[in-house]
Amino acid sequence: MSEFNRRQLLQASAALALPGLSSLAAAEPRQFSPQPGHWRTFEITTRVEVQHPQGTTRVWLPIPSVDSDYQQSLDSHWSGNAQSLRQAADAHYGARMLVAEFAPGEARPHVELVSRFRTQDRAIDWNSKKAVSEDPALLKYWTQPSDLMPTDGIVRKTALEATRGARTDVDKVRKLYEWTVANTYRDPKVRGCGVGDIKTMLETGNLGGKCGDINALFVGLCRAAGVPARDVYGIRLVPSAFGYKQLSGNPANLTGAQHCRAEVFLAQHGWVAMDPADVGKVMRFETADWIKSTSDPVVAPVYKALFGGWEGNWLAFNTAHDVALPGSTGPKVGFFMYPNGENAGGRFDTLAPDEFKYVITAREIKA
Numbered sequence: 001m002s003e004f005n006r007r008q009l010l011q012a013s014a015a016l017a018l019p020g021l022s023s024l025a026a027a028e029p030r031q032f033s034p035q036p037g038h039w040r041t042f043e044i045t046t047r048v049e050v051q052h053p054q055g056t057t058r059v060w061l062p063i064p065s066v067d068s069d070y071q072q073s074l075d076s077h078w079s080g081n082a083q084s085l086r087q088a089a090d091a092h093y094g095a096r097m098l099v100a101e102f103a104p105g106e107a108r109p110h111v112e113l114v115s116r117f118r119t120q121d122r123a124i125d126w127n128s129k130k131a132v133s134e135d136p137a138l139l140k141y142w143t144q145p146s147d148l149m150p151t152d153g154i155v156r157k158t159a160l161e162a163t164r165g166a167r168t169d170v171d172k173v174r175k176l177y178e179w180t181v182a183n184t185y186r187d188p189k190v191r192g193c194g195v196g197d198i199k200t201m202l203e204t205g206n207l208g209g210k211c212g213d214i215n216a217l218f219v220g221l222c223r224a225a226g227v228p229a230r231d232v233y234g235i236r237l238v239p240s241a242f243g244y245k246q247l248s249g250n251p252a253n254l255t256g257a258q259h260c261r262a263e264v265f266l267a268q269h270g271w272v273a274m275d276p277a278d279v280g281k282v283m284r285f286e287t288a289d290w291i292k293s294t295s296d297p298v299v300a301p302v303y304k305a306l307f308g309g310w311e312g313n314w315l316a317f318n319t320a321h322d323v324a325l326p327g328s329t330g331p332k333v334g335f336f337m338y339p340n341g342e343n344a345g346g347r348f349d350t351l352a353p354d355e356f357k358y359v360i361t362a363r364e365i366k367a
Helices: 003-016 136-141 153-162 169-183 198-204 211-224 276-285 300-305
Strands: 040-050 057-062 071-080 084-089 096-102 110-119 229-236 258-266 270-274 314-318 321-323 333-335 340-343 356-365
Touching: 040 057, 040 340, 057 110, 071 084, 071 096, 096 110, 110 314, 153 169, 153 198, 153 211, 169 211, 169 258, 169 270, 169 276, 198 211, 211 229, 211 258, 211 276, 258 276, 258 314, 276 300
Parallel strands: none
Antiparallel strands: 040 110, 040 356, 057 096, 057 340, 071 110, 084 096, 229 258, 229 314, 258 270, 321 333
């Protein structure tokens, strides 16, 4: 099937499962219905061992910085042989991090960070509407462009075309969610979570990517349409309670389990969870065949639930873009959900954990 025909098929089926819209009957549909109300406590451990130190070595590790109705950060502690170990925060977004600086003569730099937190599922009740108070300056902040997420030019043009006819903020977001799922796709060749250069994606027409690309595109389109939106950067922790392999984490080895999600602010609902990128991931990899329709019984419940919710088997680190790492001599990082490090030889490759050696594990703490 050509990419054009695939998009036509997806666009034709995209409206079938969202709230307030009809859905096709499907035999034996899978279940995916996260519901808030049950808190779970986890502990995540990140250990870094620098293999080939040169000069002064620095390491930055994300500390959970999100406290909300779906996550409560509890405490963090750390150890290692660094000359300096301190907590710092990004000046613009408040993303907390552990900063480790090792003496030039340290032969085997290592650091370990342990953080505890609580999470729960999210799900919006679309029938419950009320006026939600939020700081206007904060909402304006979440409509601003960033280095990789402009809101003018082709981004605004695309957003206006996709939201044509929409009268409310919910209608706009629904149309942009549908458009994102219908026009993007999970590309396994992209390293890590992608880059999130949404202007280049639209200009080239190459809309394949990972969560850092696809959800960034959705967020950028929402902002360009005047709806406050933000990416939320984090990591999957444990298997999905609903049996979806692609929506699961392996707590014994979370290296490579990083995943970003999205939130939008809706006037009658507040901040609402979204994740069009995970819909594409389920379509591409949950079964042996690439599923091309959102009405498929494997995809339909995920497509519906991720418009307004997500499962709480995931940790949110922060909402930070274009982060300047404190004390770094290198460039900003587009987002901060991976361990980062550098020495006299330059910035380490965060996507090569066997070279920039780090291991991430998690465990659930039962009452």
